[in-house]
Amino acid sequence: MKALRFLPLVLLLAIVSCSPVRVATDYDREVNFDLYQTYAFYKPGIDKAAISDLDKRRILRAIDAELAAKGMNKSETPNLLVSIFTKEKERVNVYQNNFGWGGGWGFGWNPWWWGGANWGTSVSQRTEGSLFIDLIDAKTNQLVWQGIGTANLITSGNIDKKEQRIKEIVQEILMKFPPGAMEK
Secondary structure (H helix, E strand, C coil), X not given: CHHHHCHHHHHHHHHHHCCCCEEEEEECCCCCHHHCCEEEECHHHHHCCCCCHHHHHHHHHHHHXXXXXXXXXXXXXXXXXXXXXXXXXXXXXXXXXXXXXXCCCCCCCCCCCCCCCCCEEEEEEEEEEEXXXXXXXXXXXXXXEEEEEEEECCCCCCHHHHHHHHHHHHHHHHCCCCCCCCCC
């Protein structure tokens, strides 16, 4: 029974430790997205993405799975083209913990004033990436929908975690396609 008392704390820590994917989308309100049933990847756009070919394939496989789950089919004569590009940046956070011992009234040591130990400065560094998924009308060659997902990336050598993170990012982005899908 005592262990159940700590369950909410454990769940909170699990939720906080998973870094979320921040998603933004934009689309053409004049377009009827119900007309799009087939897609293909837009090779010229994908070739320009500044990531490894391995990561490109991981992203494309994740997009394939998500679009298939939405009932769309890959086709040689698509009505929708899918392109991607990426941005990456290093984020450095500096935490200054300026607690000190004593000090008091502006001079000397004061036994009634305790500010804790001086823990100093800590620095954390992480890689944050943005994945842009562009959906282009194949007939007009016009961008009709864009989804952007920004999240911390897995940069360690753990391929399984990296692949799972890519799937998660793609899933979160395409969850908002077609427009209004979240309300249905």
